[in-house]
Amino acid sequence: xxxxxxxxxxxxxxxxxxxxxxxxxxxxxxxxxxxxxxxxxxxxxxxxxxxxxxxxxxxxxxxxxxxxxxxxxxxxxxxxxxxxxxxxxxxxxxx
Amino acid sequence: xxxxxxxxxxxxxxxxxxxxxxxxxxxxxxxxxxxxxxxxxxxxxxxxxxxxxxxxxxxxxxxxxxxxxxxxxxxxxxxxxxxxxxxxxxxxxxxxxxxxxxxxxxxxxxxxxxxxxxxxxxxxxxxxxxxxxxxxxxxxxxxxxxxxxxxxxxxxxxxxxxxxxxxxxxxxxxxxxxxxxxxxxxxxxxxxxxxxxxxxxxxxxxxxxxxxxxxxxxxxxxxxxxxxxxxxxxxxxxxxxxxxxxxxxxxxxxxxxxxxxxxxxxxxxxxxxxxxxxxxxxxxxxxxxxxxxxxxxxxxxxxxxxxxxxxxxxxxxxxxxxxxxxxxxxxxxxxxxxxxxxxxxxxxxxxxxxxxxxxxxxxxxxxxxxxxxxxxxxxxxxxxxxxxxxxxxxxxxxxxxxxxxxxxxxxxxxxxxxxxxxxxxxxxxxxxxxxxxxxxxxxxxxxxxxxxxxxxxxxxxxxxxxxxxxxxxxxxxxxxxxxxxxxxx
Numbered sequence: 001x002x003x004x005x006x007x008x009x010x011x012x013x014x015x016x017x018x019x020x021x022x023x024x025x026x027x028x029x030x031x032x033x034x035x036x037x038x039x040x041x042x043x044x045x046x047x048x049x050x051x052x053x054x055x056x057x058x059x060x061x062x063x064x065x066x067x068x069x070x071x072x073x074x075x076x077x078x079x080x081x082x083x084x085x086x087x088x089x090x091x092x093x094x095x
Numbered sequence: 096x097x098x099x100x101x102x103x104x105x106x107x108x109x110x111x112x113x114x115x116x117x118x119x120x121x122x123x124x125x126x127x128x129x130x131x132x133x134x135x136x137x138x139x140x141x142x143x144x145x146x147x148x149x150x151x152x153x154x155x156x157x158x159x160x161x162x163x164x165x166x167x168x169x170x171x172x173x174x175x176x177x178x179x180x181x182x183x184x185x186x187x188x189x190x191x192x193x194x195x196x197x198x199x200x201x202x203x204x205x206x207x208x209x210x211x212x213x214x215x216x217x218x219x220x221x222x223x224x225x226x227x228x229x230x231x232x233x234x235x236x237x238x239x240x241x242x243x244x245x246x247x248x249x250x251x252x253x254x255x256x257x258x259x260x261x262x263x264x265x266x267x268x269x270x271x272x273x274x275x276x277x278x279x280x281x282x283x284x285x286x287x288x289x290x291x292x293x294x295x296x297x298x299x300x301x302x303x304x305x306x307x308x309x310x311x312x313x314x315x316x317x318x319x320x321x322x323x324x325x326x327x328x329x330x331x332x333x334x335x336x337x338x339x340x341x342x343x344x345x346x347x348x349x350x351x352x353x354x355x356x357x358x359x360x361x362x363x364x365x366x367x368x369x370x371x372x373x374x375x376x377x378x379x380x381x382x383x384x385x386x387x388x389x390x391x392x393x394x395x396x397x398x399x400x401x402x403x404x405x406x407x408x409x410x411x412x413x414x415x416x417x418x419x420x421x422x423x424x425x426x427x428x429x430x431x432x433x434x435x436x437x438x439x440x441x442x443x444x445x446x447x448x449x450x451x452x453x454x455x456x457x458x459x460x461x462x463x464x465x466x467x468x469x470x471x472x473x474x475x476x477x478x479x480x481x482x483x484x485x486x487x488x489x490x491x492x493x494x495x496x497x498x499x500x501x502x503x504x505x506x507x508x509x510x511x512x513x514x515x516x517x518x519x520x521x522x523x524x525x526x527x528x529x530x531x532x533x534x535x536x537x538x539x540x541x542x543x544x545x546x547x548x549x550x551x552x553x554x555x556x557x558x559x560x561x562x563x564x565x566x567x568x569x570x571x572x573x574x575x576x577x578x579x580x581x582x583x584x
Binding site for chain 2: 003008011012013014015016017018019020023026027030031033034035037038039040041042044046049050051052053054055056058060061063072075076077078079080081082088090091092093
């Protein structure tokens with residue numbers, strides 16, 4: 001087992017992901033298997049190999065700094081779970 | 096042709112029938128909506144059926160045709176994988192997270208198809224966020240394979256593949272990050288095309304792993320795939336990785352005979368791990384190409400064995416980043432009664448995502464976390480470069496690389512769900528093309544255990560014409576692509 005329960009809980013917190021108590025044992029087991037599996041990469045000799053940045057070696061394109069999109073806030077916010085006057089509502093963060 | 100058998104026809108034949116006035120788009124769409132009614136109960140290929148909108152669109156296309164107008168796909172029906180945003184229509188991505196998400200805009204692929212006159216029948220079921228090879232990770236339940244309802248149709252574009260195989264739709268869109276178009280095409284006896292990375296816009300396609308994701312199609316023939324690719328392909332300023340490269344007439348090149356074509360065979364593709372009957376069907380297909388004047392040469396891809404582990408670092412890393420947008424605040428699932436903001440994030444994501452998606456997010460977070468980045472992510476991008484270099488060298492000597500699409504025919508639902516690695520290895524022959532950004536196509540080439548087998552053809556960057564032509568020439572000589580599962584004729 002390459003990962004333990006505490007490590008998985010730590011990663012889950014970094015990912016802002018609740019892993020329920022009844023899921024944790026299976027998660028630790030399967031994640032460990034995945035990590036063991038990808039560990040075979042360490043055997044590859046990659047001395048002086050430049051890591052791939054883009055499969056076709058393309059560079060990031062820039063666009064002119066111009067307004068191109070219309071304001072569609074109302075349309076987009078139709079999917080919001082909680083709104084007030086066009087603002088997204090979240091639990092109180094400042095006491 | 097009677098309206099009774101319209102479902103048996105491919106896009107090219109349907110286009111001709113519409114043009115000749117043999118039937119109308121309304122008749123065609125009605126016939127196919129009836130097929131959905133009759134068969135989707137057992138297949139579960141659809142998440143949303145857009146019957147009313149489809150009939151409206153069909154009516155409009157008939158009117159346009161009467162005026163002598165209409166695009167190249169005018170009146171032709173198709174279905175979209177539920178990963179493509181469709182304005183005013185549910186776009187769930189197979190997830191509880193997006194169970195109620197109605198997209199405010201159309202994906203570029205959806206828009207281009209509609210502008211050319213295509214009529215959307217509905218949105219197809221898929222592995223959750225396209226993460227899976229069996230369609231079993233969908234929040235909406237697994238899709239069944241029309242060739243054997245106890246089997247998986249493959250994934251993640253399983254609903255698209257099943258609907259084309261079952262003669263419900265002549266064509267479907269799909270997406271392919273590690274094999275998600277080609278593997279289900281192989282397992283359902285359909286033709287599945289994944290274009291070159293950047294060939295088709297990713298705008299409005301829910302992102303999984305952005306350096307690998309590419310949109311494509313599942314059809315009943317290479318000719319139909321060529322027709323659709325011509326509509327979908329091309330530069331889109333809204334996708335930052337879209338490539339500005341001319342779009343050829345994909346149909347025009349199909350007729351060129353195979354004489355002189357250099358076909359590369361990868362020895363490792365036929366090693367242990369490949370089902371025997373699958374291997375025989377593929378070797379038989381290669382001899383068909385050879386008999387047409389193609390030459391077969393062995394090519395070496397020495398780092399091929401590392402493609403699956405490379406993929407399972409790169410794809411989860413990008414997924415963990417892409418899926419951070421689902422926070423329960425702006426759209427998507429939100430947990431009830433959160434204690435505070437942290438609880439809102441953690442529980443909304445914990446409840447909204449299924450087990451496989453969570454595993455990939457956690458894997459990705461781990462390989463990107465402090466102290467592990469160099470050992471995993473950077474290392475994987477270096478190995479990825481080695482794999483891409485292997486392909487580059489191979490394509491100096493050959494025009495197309497051919498082999499099996501999947502190591503075995505369709506497996507039974509539930510057979511591979513216990514061990515993630517067994518499931519991951521199903522994509523061993525397809526993942527390389529995604530890592531290197533290459534186009535690939537899977538076409539039916541026989542049967543193993545009475546289930547379809549796929550022949551996989553990979554081309555160099557922007558080599559779609561070459562693989563489509565090879566596939567089409569093969570389909571002129573064989574009839575595997577016309578075989579229909581029992582009960583769906």
